[in-house]
Amino acid sequence: MTFESLGLSPEILRAITDEGYTTPTPVQVQAIPLVLAGQDVQAAAQTGTGKTAGFTLPILHRLQPMASSSPSPARHPIRCLVLTPTRELAAQVQESVKTYGRHLALRSTVIYGGVAMPPQVKALQAGVEIVVATPGRLLDHVQQKTINLSQVEILVLDEADRMLDMGFIPDIRKIIALLPERRQNLLFSATFSEDIKKLSQGILNNPATVEVARSNTTAEGITQLIYPVEAERKRALLTHLIRTLPIPQAIVFTRTKHGANRLCAQLEKEQIPAAAIHSDKTQSHRMRSLEQFKAGEVSILVATDIAARGLDIDQLPFVINFELPHVPEDYVHRIGRTGRAGSEGCAISLVSPEESRERQAIESLIKQTIREEVSVNFEVVEPVQRPEGRRPPREAEGRSRTDRRPVARQSEVEAVEQVVREPKVPRPVPEVPRSVYSHHHFSRPPLGSSGIKKHREIPALLGGLLKKTP
Template identity: 65%
Template sequence: MSDTTPASAAPAAPAVRFEDFGLSPDILKALAEQGYVHPTPIQAQAIPVVLQGRDVMGAAQTGTGKTAGFSLPIIQRLLAYASTSVSPARHPVRALILTPTRELADQVADNVKAYSRFTPLRSTVVFGGIDMAPQTAALRAGVEIVIATPGRLLDHVQQKTVNLSQTQILVMDEADRMLDMGFLPDLQRIINLLPKQRQNLMFSATFSPEIKKLAASFQNNPVTIEVARSNATAETVTQTIYKVDESAKLDAVGYIIRERGLKQVIVFSNTKIGASRLARQLEKDGVNASAIHGDKSQSERMAALEAFKQGQIEVLVATDVAARGLDIAELPCVINYDLPYNAEDYVHRIGRTGRAGASGDAISLFCDKDERLLVDIEKLIKKKFERAELAGFTPRTRERHERAERGERSDRGERSERGGRPERSERSRDGGAPVSRREKVDPWFLKPYEPTGVEEESTKPEILPKSNRPKPKVAALLGGMPKR
């Protein structure tokens, strides 16, 4: 973590430490184990306000520590209700943290568990895509802090496995994304289930007019905290824009990864089909890649993410929904294969790198049809990009065209000497150049038709006279009894 001076409000002293906030020794012990001593700007400003019980709207760049900014004071406030009793009644849900995606919910849950590990407080996470039974068991055992996605939480409400009547604190993390994903009706249903007297916290990297309207509907005189200009990108991230033909984007991504020697990079695609297609192409090019998107099961997404964090996968191709909230320590680079349709998503995407003061690269590819999207991004972040060409890059489609002009055999094979259709080609078994393939023809089919001779009499079946034919037997019921 960093002790950088915040950009607005009362600046924190350079030597401010977590112990200066009056946090419990149990919380400080957990922070010390993770090496956290100095708060980030958003934490330095949010923690004292949340401890006072005030409503908060916190805006900060992605990767600046918003999660600790609200989870640490929540844990501190709930310690007054902590109990070592095994009775579920002594552990009602007192704090609810809502997130838009499963990955973000799981990440927040890990942080809350780490910060509260030396306290009697219990926490659990509930999200869709996995079996409800373990979640149900955890909820019925009693937990003070629930981290959830809206849809799965309402599933548990319907099953009567969770009771929100004693919830004192509501947190909406990345609320703008929840609105983009159509969660507004679910959010309103959840808010109606909560007590009217409660503390409301909203943290996000961006605040759209829709978010401000939602906040005004349930927050009470909130304190607005902004440690940087709204929708700003981190200064530690180097942003580069390359103009590439639409048909050459696949090749360009592989070229950038090879030329820069990238061993850990997230590539963003706007569509699930595009993400899968790009991951397959990178695999064919010898890059260890995997895709995560909404059509993947939760177990598949979590396994791919864990393999990426461990370095077993070099490239993670993701859509915005799957990637929101991913926290990979010291991620060196992100690539926008597609420019996002929503300019605010650009801020979130490049926020995956350059986290907690580290440096990072954000590379974006665009073609002529993306010019409007690029202009929207420039207006949002108030920064003009310099359009550059990708030096030294030659698309494979152009290489094939140049080979054809030199008279070399193209991938589709040459036309035969008779001027017929191009012969089919296949690669040799040793992986060499394509070799021609001619289908074998059985010479029997080329022989002229020869009628067969008259069959011999011995082969003809014997035809008996009608009078000598044996009479068939007839059942008695059909009149086959002999006459008397």
């Protein structure tokens, strides 16, 4: 199967070739012909399956000016509207539109909150055919009458289940009320829950269904590991793993925004370049964090679930759950940030005894037991256990030097306790994907070219650490 055989125009094919892609992914093979035919489509697919290009490419094809058509009108109505749950995802989708529309005379812009209004108004006034937006700011423009949606031909709801979770549906209904009744609708969702099916029924007309990956199953090619660890030792274990595996680059998920800030500061104190991303950060900080991470200037991106879905970073080798998510589905989304587009990756979860319920829920959701792993030698630098009720003064917290001591200097009792917790005899180590960076992908879908491409040597790195089991 090739992109040519899907019937895309030469200009679009040229952009695809520019990006170095040759073979469409399964979701693209299924979705592109349907979208080209003008069908409504509901698709269950996560980002990383090539979903974004799956709708971007055929939409560009449909909107491109026909060679035979009359000269384009002076005023350019918005012909396609893409709605996404997060600002970052909106930005990413528009990047994709720009990339694949490079050789076409179609213009696009992205609309979201947290940034100044006037530049967006200006872009809209100049005329664009494609708008990618988050719902809130889009409605803001509607109220200010700075946007006209009356000519929209194609509506895309991206990550619809996320938008549902986030309570965007009333906003989306308001937006839809402003669109022409006759239009093409595309709905993408990680899973088809009952709620999503209902939403879909209300919006789509006789949709074709595309389902590539079975819902609630984790992608093949992602090695999942659990490191059991007491909550108060997680930070020490994390830095230990980052240094010893080593982990060149990873997204580390925390449960709260505050937790993300704290962990980020602590990592930096340990000389591990880190950046944090969550909704309390300013939009410019969010963008900078993401850029630094994608450019490799920062090795750890500490994130809340803002980054659990949709973020598309090429060749991300590791995802680390510093804390397990409360909603088991979010585990699937988080680890989906690695092992994308046919490459392989590793998802590590630091799990404390208090999190056993979450762990159980996750394992029953994904219908597998996640392999447990122990970091040999970790006890050497573990923090000294403090007696109950005697916490250090606040200012001493996070002072790494005072937190830890070599084993030799600890009391015998403590040393014995450690041995019990962390047997010296190394347990069989898990099998890691043949190589985290194996090059034999069947295909590498067009997913935007930002990315971390310098970790191809990881198989060697990992091979040393995670030897194969018999």
